[in-house]
Amino acid sequence: MEDFKWESKIAVFLNSNAGKYLSDHPFITLVLLVFAVTASVPVGLFLAFAVVTLITITAYSIFVEIFLLTIGGVILLCVLCCLALVAFWISCVLSILYIIGSHIQNYSLIPRVPEKTVSAGDMETKKDLND
Structure with missing residues:
Protein backbone atom coordinates (compact mmCIF):
# COMPACT_ATOMS: atom_id res chain seq x y z
CA MET A 1 0.00 0.00 0.00
CA GLU A 2 2.91 2.35 0.68
CA ASP A 3 4.24 1.82 -2.85
CA PHE A 4 1.03 3.35 -4.17
CA LYS A 5 1.58 6.44 -2.02
CA TRP A 6 5.11 6.85 -3.40
CA GLU A 7 3.89 6.43 -6.98
CA SER A 8 1.23 9.10 -6.50
CA LYS A 9 3.78 11.48 -4.96
CA ILE A 10 6.11 10.89 -7.90
CA ALA A 11 3.28 11.48 -10.37
CA VAL A 12 2.34 14.72 -8.58
CA PHE A 13 5.96 15.88 -8.72
CA LEU A 14 6.35 15.00 -12.41
CA ASN A 15 3.20 16.98 -13.21
CA SER A 16 4.46 20.04 -11.34
CA ASN A 17 6.34 22.86 -13.05
CA ALA A 18 9.66 21.72 -11.57
CA GLY A 19 9.09 18.11 -12.69
CA LYS A 20 8.22 19.19 -16.23
CA TYR A 21 11.25 21.47 -16.35
CA LEU A 22 13.58 18.71 -15.16
CA SER A 23 12.03 16.25 -17.63
CA ASP A 24 12.71 18.70 -20.46
CA HIS A 25 16.31 19.40 -19.29
CA PRO A 26 18.04 16.06 -18.52
CA PHE A 27 21.51 17.64 -18.24
CA ILE A 28 20.36 19.91 -15.40
CA THR A 29 18.69 16.90 -13.77
CA LEU A 30 21.97 14.97 -14.01
CA VAL A 31 23.91 17.90 -12.50
CA LEU A 32 21.43 18.13 -9.60
CA LEU A 33 21.54 14.37 -9.03
CA VAL A 34 25.36 14.23 -9.01
CA PHE A 35 25.49 17.31 -6.76
CA ALA A 36 22.96 15.84 -4.31
CA VAL A 37 24.85 12.56 -4.08
CA THR A 38 28.24 14.19 -3.62
CA ALA A 39 26.94 16.85 -1.21
CA SER A 40 25.41 14.36 1.22
CA VAL A 41 28.74 13.51 2.89
CA PRO A 42 29.87 17.08 3.66
CA VAL A 43 26.38 18.05 4.81
CA GLY A 44 26.29 15.01 7.11
CA LEU A 45 29.73 15.87 8.47
CA PHE A 46 28.65 19.46 9.02
CA LEU A 47 25.52 18.34 10.87
CA ALA A 48 27.62 16.03 13.04
CA PHE A 49 29.99 18.93 13.65
CA ALA A 50 27.05 21.16 14.62
CA VAL A 51 25.67 18.55 17.04
CA VAL A 52 29.06 18.09 18.70
CA THR A 53 29.44 21.85 18.92
CA LEU A 54 26.00 22.22 20.50
CA ILE A 55 26.80 19.49 23.05
CA THR A 56 30.02 21.22 24.06
CA ILE A 57 28.19 24.50 24.73
CA THR A 58 28.06 23.55 28.39
CA ALA A 59 31.87 23.55 28.55
CA TYR A 60 32.56 26.53 26.29
CA SER A 61 31.17 30.00 26.04
CA ILE A 62 28.61 31.10 23.49
CA PHE A 63 31.26 33.07 21.58
CA VAL A 64 33.34 29.97 20.93
CA GLU A 65 30.28 28.22 19.51
CA ILE A 66 29.39 31.11 17.25
CA PHE A 67 32.98 31.32 16.02
CA LEU A 68 33.23 27.58 15.32
CA LEU A 69 29.85 27.42 13.58
CA THR A 70 30.77 30.41 11.44
CA ILE A 71 34.07 28.82 10.44
CA GLY A 72 32.30 25.51 9.80
CA GLY A 73 29.62 27.23 7.74
CA VAL A 74 32.23 29.01 5.61
CA ILE A 75 34.12 25.76 5.10
CA LEU A 76 30.86 24.00 4.18
CA LEU A 77 30.02 26.74 1.70
CA ILE A 100 30.15 9.52 -28.24
CA GLY A 101 28.81 6.10 -27.27
CA SER A 102 25.50 6.65 -29.02
CA HIS A 103 27.27 7.85 -32.17
CA ILE A 104 29.56 4.82 -32.13
CA GLN A 105 26.57 2.57 -31.63
CA ASN A 106 24.63 4.27 -34.43
CA TYR A 107 27.56 3.95 -36.84
CA SER A 108 28.17 0.32 -35.91
CA LEU A 109 24.53 -0.54 -36.60
CA ILE A 110 24.48 0.91 -40.13
CA PRO A 111 22.89 -1.75 -42.33
CA ARG A 112 25.27 -3.19 -44.87
CA VAL A 113 24.15 -3.28 -48.52
CA PRO A 114 23.78 -6.94 -49.46
CA GLU A 115 25.76 -8.21 -52.40
CA LYS A 116 23.80 -8.44 -55.63
CA THR A 117 22.58 -11.95 -56.26
CA VAL A 118 22.31 -13.24 -59.78
CA SER A 119 19.31 -15.37 -60.62
CA ALA A 120 19.39 -18.37 -62.97
CA GLY A 121 17.51 -16.40 -65.63
CA ASP A 122 20.14 -13.67 -65.58
CA MET A 123 22.87 -16.29 -65.93
CA GLU A 124 21.20 -17.66 -69.09
CA THR A 125 20.98 -14.21 -70.69
CA LYS A 126 24.60 -13.56 -69.72
CA LYS A 127 25.71 -16.83 -71.43
CA ASP A 128 23.75 -15.88 -74.55
CA LEU A 129 25.45 -12.47 -74.66
CA ASN A 130 28.90 -14.05 -74.30
CA ASP A 131 28.32 -16.51 -77.21
Missing part, protein backbone atom coordinates in the same frame (compact mmCIF):
# COMPACT_ATOMS: atom_id res chain seq x y z
CA CYS A 78 33.45 26.40 0.07
CA VAL A 79 33.14 22.61 -0.12
CA LEU A 80 29.64 22.80 -1.61
CA CYS A 81 30.77 25.32 -4.23
CA CYS A 82 33.64 23.04 -5.19
CA LEU A 83 31.28 20.06 -5.30
CA ALA A 84 28.90 21.99 -7.56
CA LEU A 85 31.79 22.55 -9.99
CA VAL A 86 32.82 18.90 -9.76
CA ALA A 87 29.21 17.78 -10.34
CA PHE A 88 28.99 20.05 -13.38
CA TRP A 89 32.21 18.68 -14.88
CA ILE A 90 31.29 15.07 -14.11
CA SER A 91 27.94 15.65 -15.81
CA CYS A 92 29.73 17.17 -18.82
CA VAL A 93 32.02 14.15 -19.09
CA LEU A 94 29.12 11.71 -18.70
CA SER A 95 27.11 13.58 -21.33
CA ILE A 96 30.04 13.61 -23.76
CA LEU A 97 30.63 9.89 -23.19
CA TYR A 98 26.94 9.22 -23.77
CA ILE A 99 26.97 11.21 -27.02
